[in-house]
Amino acid sequence: MGRRTQxxxxxxxxxxxxxxxxGCFAAALVFGAVYGPAAAFDLSPAAGRVLSVAGGILAxxxxxxxxxxxxxxxxxxxxxxxx
Numbered sequence: 001m002g003r004r005t006q007x008x009x010x011x012x013x014x015x016x017x018x019x020x021x022x023g024c025f026a027a028a029l030v031f032g033a034v035y036g037p038a039a040a041f042d043l044s045p046a047a048g049r050v051l052s053v054a055g056g057i058l059a060x061x062x063x064x065x066x067x068x069x070x071x072x073x074x075x076x077x078x079x080x081x082x083x
Contacts, residue, residue: 015070016071018070019067019070020067022066023062023063023070024063027059027062027066029062030055031055031058033055034051034054038051038052
């Protein structure tokens, strides 16, 4: 197995950064969509808490799903597959 070139390391770093940033953006969108009605309308405090918790859980799930899918599809070098 050969060493990775600088271009390979840069591509991996860029892909991880892109996955992280786009995962944060997706999580923010999901949280805003779920918690937005509580912020826009005068809902009861209990409803606001429920929407806040649900938004946080769904946002975390969206972040993990986005990052996992992006990094899973990142092409690997043939010699690093373990074959």
